[in-house]
Amino acid sequence: MLVRNAYTHDTRVEKEARTLVGAGYRVTVVADGAAGLPEREPRAGGETVLRVARRGPRLPGLRFAVHELRLLRRLVALRPDVLHAHDSNALLPVALAAWRLGVPFVYDAHDLWLGRPRRERGRLSFALNQAWYTLLERLLVARAAATITVSPPIVDHLRDRYGLAAVALVPNYPDPDPEPPPAPRDLRDLPGGERLVPDRPVVLYLGGLMGGRGLEQLVDAMALVEDAQLVLMGDGQLAGPLRERASRLGIGERVHRLGPVPPDEVVAHAASADVGVSPIVPSCLNYRYSLPNKLFQYMAAGLPTVASDFPQVREIVIGSGCGVVADTTRPRAVADAIGAVLADPEAARAMGERGRAAVAGRYHWGVSAERLLEVYAALG
16 A cells, blocks of 8 residues: 555554455555654554655655655565555556556545645645646546545546546445443543533534634634534644634634544544534535545534535435534524534434444444455455
């Protein structure tokens, strides 16, 4: 497998690697090097990590090309039977290594790569990046022996855009509930959590604090919800601006940012909140087609959920009865949805129970693992 990060907490890659190891495959994850991390690392899931440091000329384009070449050489030296590209930024080294070795490769689209937001990147840099990956995807996606992705709309998009016979849906569902379940945790026990008012309902957002995810609208909505307090559990470039926005709205004391916790502790901490919000807005095609991980984390934690009214999200939230959907571009609509959930504790409790049951029965990694293994079995 090739993943273009340092592979510290990439839960999808970890779950896929663990699944394949459990099925008898020997898995090596090649990742980018980073300061303080070992070049070679055995992992608890059974996979071995090999990190490749980014060295070479300081000229950005040349440095990029040199690193791609070093990744290619590392992949070829391993002489694998199958290669697996995690997202489009892993496609070129994987496809070239597969061609050189005469082995199949899997393309795993964690996102709709060309539909992602520009964020803080300059316009020229973003345009060049889009042009490069447009070319790579046109040349290489159809050459993959199998393509897998995370949500039904991305399945349809990739199949139609590249004329693929099939794209396998392997959602990034959470792990099944462990036996015995972990001891509950409390958000108030985390650093900064002591500022939470004990008897005031907690509205929880899990994930990165980045633009285009509906966070500004969520903070605005909290100004319209009496008494409740918002916990933003994560890091990102919007941490400061969101704090300033809350202060301007006069709700600074009701909006709290807590740092992220280890992935295996997220659900246990989330369970101490009263409602989970997945407020992503259709600011780009990738977000419009997304099936956010946080949605399933809230469900696993037994939280009633307020989520974006996208077809693939509505199917899960309304279909399982675990919450409500709303037009998350409108703060008033978000506030009304949160208020409605908080106003009926008994109905909220039932939503949480239905969500937990839906994850236990259908939306868990065991289902995705079966689909992944079916894809690999078909490779021959």
